[in-house]
Amino acid sequence: MKYIDEFQDPELARRLLDDIHATVTRPWALMEVCGGQTHSIIRHGIDQLLPEQVELIHGPGCPVCVTPLEVIDKALEIASRPEVIFCSFGDMLRVPGTGRDLFQVRGEGGDVRVVYSPLDALRIAQQNPDREVVFFGIGFETTAPPNAMTVHQARKLGIPNFSMLVSHVRVPPAIEAIMSSPSCRVQGFLAAGHVCSVMGMGEYPELAERFRVPIVVTGFEPLDILEGVRRTVRQLERGEHTVDNAYARAVRAEGNPAARAMLEDVFEVTDRAWRGIGVIPQSGWRLAPKYRAYDAEHRFSVDGIRTQEPAECRSGEVLQGLLKPHECEAFGTLCTPRTPLGATMVSSEGACAAYYLYRRLDMPATKAQEATPVV
């Protein structure tokens, strides 16, 4: 147990691990849904501390990774227009579209700005009434309510030069899609804690029942993850499949009702394409008809974009837990954080980036060498 001293509470970590080791009698495959959890797991070597029978499969929970190429290309197109100030969270800057990224658009003269909060973009719109301000609204259920509130505010304050390019995604339909796939090996889920802080746990019992799969709401700190694994494995060993909350300090069963109400007002559920995966029914949000005036796709005509994914990139399989990043041929050679082929190598929450940064040695030695980042 090499890394255990680095845990915040090594004694507790050891107890949780001992308990997991004592409970497991046969192989189990669990999926952590959230990219933040993936990073925590790889960084702390949690997967290596667990008994060999417990396999952690990395899930699709990184919004930057799953935003479809078509939407990235639309963003690039809008951001290139001279009248536009394009606002985005910082981690979208280097996500490759077809041929370029937002960072390059800025180099070519586009007015691309990084904001910390969507409300910052609204303020920029107020300060620049003669420009069109477009905010790139991506993210899961945690990010959607802030973005919803921003559109709501834009309408309330009558700010005409603000719009949003919306590509929000929802976790439960993704879980459903993963479980419905014939090649699915997942037997239990560590659900994303902060998504549940907003949405609560109401969407999960039906999924747990239908697929007979335990779903344990889990935080992303190392001890949280160990506790999530412990509870999931305990259920599996007992043949149970319930929804359990291992992140009670931040998740209440009802979530955040005010945020959920705003989501329902501003957005409507729609089918969404996930980068590398394809369309998952009912898995996203778009602006509801009464907010259509704030829809950047409506305001700027950006249809007819031709997208092209690099043929080598297998991020779709990575995102569905069918392939480990280092099993991709391009990993660490053609594809690095400097020359990313897929979004999973760019995003700070992407699985390929996690494997690259923490140089996992469950890859062939020569590849590990090539993949060593130059620091």
Added chain:
Amino acid sequence: MCLAVPGRVLDIEERDGTRMATVDFGGVVKEVCLEYLPDLQVGEYAIVHVGFALQRLDEESARQTLELFAELGLLQEEFGDPWEVAAAEAAGSEPVEEVRNQ
């Protein structure tokens, strides 16, 4: 971006009809919207995501999480300059992250 960071409310005011707070994240101070946690009070802790308080947190868990995030460099990732990071990546020096030798 998906990271939600705990912070402590320093003060609260109405702006444009919206409840806003100044929030301290282990030294970094930011504006935060309280519309989703309207009864949050000065001195309390909450999980904040992209400028919105989403859920209350007790002081002890908030402190522990903040310490851990600082240790992992995640606060830098969240509040640092993304242009610098993007430029460094494009220029060829990898994002500065500790590499674990095994």
